[in-house]
Amino acid sequence: MGKIILTGDRPTGKLHLGHYVGSLRRRVELQNSGQFEKIFVMIADAQALTDNADNPEKVRQNIVEVALDYLSAGLDPERSTLFIQSQVPELCELAFYYMNLVTVQRLQRNPTVKAEIQLRGFAENNAEEEETAAQQRPGTPVGFFTYPISQASDITAFRATTVPAGEDQEPMIEQTREIVHKFNSVYGETLVEPEILLPDNAACLRLPGTDGKAKMSKSLGNCIYLSDSADEVKKKVMTMFTDPDHLRVEDPGKVEGNTVFTYLDAFSRPEHFPKYLPDYASLDELKAHYRRGGLGDVKVKRFLIAVLNETLEPIRERRRYFEQRIEEVYAVLRTGSEQARREAAQTLNDVRRAMRIDYFEDGELIASQAEAYKNKA
Known part of the structure; x- marks a missing residue:
């Protein structure tokens, strides 16, 4: 099997220079290198909704903004598959199965999850402080808490060997590798274990905000956007x-x-x-x-x-x-989403077969049980 890339961004706003040097610039370089058999670039709207459930319009409007940034930065739909996460429902089913392979305690130890919970002001999962925290700030949505599992679904669905990302995503990729190892140990060799591809320039690992804060963030208002004049x-x-x-x-x-x-x-x-x-x-x-x-x-x-x-x-x-061709941009996303769904469906079929839940496709099972009950009669 050739090398395959899966990467993407949450559509919560336009992309900024941190996205560009942390991953997007590298994606374009890798796309143009010809080293990879397939490249999948995802607009992670379902993941964005885990902490924007009360503002779906924000996510909806930013789909095209992220797509415009992708195309403007040089991603080519002829060489990279650009798709919308929610339009590939197979990803949800995979994530549901993976949930049985990860403990609550393991998710609580994930450094990226802990940092993001603090950044967004969610309440910690501490029973003694639960009542007070609930009054002061919202609790952590289950979907947000489990997004490392969702991310593992995204990566494994496309059999990605490589995930270009910043260093803050290393704990997430490690979680994916653990899920792959656990699944393959229980059900047999089925999933591909990915590797993270970090920026080769140390300054690009985590570009600071214009205010000197450790991370460039839309919520902190310290970004320079790719679309800035x-x-x-x-x-x-x-x-x-x-x-x-x-x-x-x-x-x-x-x-x-x-x-x-x-x-x-x-x-x-x-x-x-x-x-x-x-x-x-x-x-x-x-x-x-x-x-x-x-x-x-x-x-x-x-x-x-x-x-x-x-x-x-x-x-x-x-x-x-591309701003003058928005219909074409959506056509690119539709075509890419259809292609991504076909790829994910193949992986899901393999997963269901490995888990022995492909009941209707297992003719031998049906025949043997039918024969057994005939003999019993």
Whole structure:
């Protein structure tokens, strides 16, 4: 079997630079490399509804936004299957079967689940605090709590060997591997165990928000979106967090933890310097000057603005093209969802057969039981 990719995003808003460097840019590169037999890219609307159940319209409206970002970034429907999670009901059935292979205690230990529960303000599963917590904040929806199982269903349904993702998703992939191992141990070799493919640039593992917070997040309002205009990018970069102790140009500055330099690590290339900052031969030279003092934040930020806008302009141009062809975008998603459903149905058939619940397809079972009851009579 060839190598297969499964990856995707929740449609809770437009995609931002964190999505781009963490996974989306790599997906396009892998798509164009020709190394993979199949590539499935999912808009995870069912997963988004686990913590947006009271606002389905938000998810509904953002389906096309994410699809536009995919197409604008360079994903090609001829080489990658773009689909909507909820349109592949086989995924729900697989997840239901996998639930019997995972304990509540194991889900509670999942670091990603714990972090996301805290981020969204859900109540912890603590019986002593249950009544108080219920009054102060909502409890954790079961669907949200079990989304590592749903994610395992998504990955295994397409027999994915590779999942391009950021480091925050490593616990989720490990959970999938555990489910695959457990299923194969109980029912026989059926499912494929996936590997995570992390960004090869350390700065891309988790791009910070413009405010210096550890993670770029729509809910924190610290994002630069792929669809932002050149002016919006400029405005956001100029307010970006730097070294708080670098008060004067002549002061020595810190590069580590400086958001502007983290972004330059993720986006700048050697050819950018002769174009936009010819005083420096490389990023290392720019960093050295900043560390010893004599280099102001504004100059560095202007360089970053030029770099980001050069990166984003082709994406903006393609987005403008697809925004005038929304019917075609939905046609791409419909075709992709139909193809994804056929693939998932094949895996589900194998799973049902392995679990011995393919009753109507097992002619030998029916014949043997019929013969047994005839003999009994």
